[in-house]
Amino acid sequence: MNYFTSRGKSFLYAFKGIKHLMLGEPNALIHLIAAITAVLFGIYFQISTNEWLWICLAIVLVFICEIINTAIENLGDVITKDYNKSIEKAKDLGAAATFLAALFSIVVALIIFLPKIKAFFYTI
């Protein structure tokens, strides 16, 4: 397999991963709706380049954590469906990563949008 074919296949596998996430994980839909809402707010309030960077970081971080969490869950389920202390710990750690990323994105959204939303209501 030449270099370009193998690189092309890597992209294909990555897109397959995104498809597994969007079709198989209900949480991913919630993240997507939250991301679209943040982008629409960003456009409406004409946020600065720096603010866009924080919003992008928050969105990407949540998706990366959800993807890794889903991968851990899938691997854990293949190893055993029976109770296993290590699988419990691994899955809980994956869930904790997603939770922290979601918390971070909420804090970022509040810091950026709350003052703008307040100003919006004071001017109408």
Ligand SMILES: Nc1ncnc2c1ncn2[C@@H]1O[C@H](COP(=O)(O)OP(=O)(O)OP(=O)(O)O)[C@@H](O)[C@H]1O
């Ligand atoms: N094989 C196992 N052994 C021990 N505990 C487990 C096992 N599988 C799941 N758990 C526990 O149940 C929790 C939920 O695991 P599960 O695989 O059902 O994730 P989920 O509910 O689909 O999570 P998410 O909502 O993030 O997709 C884990 O965090 C872990 O505490």
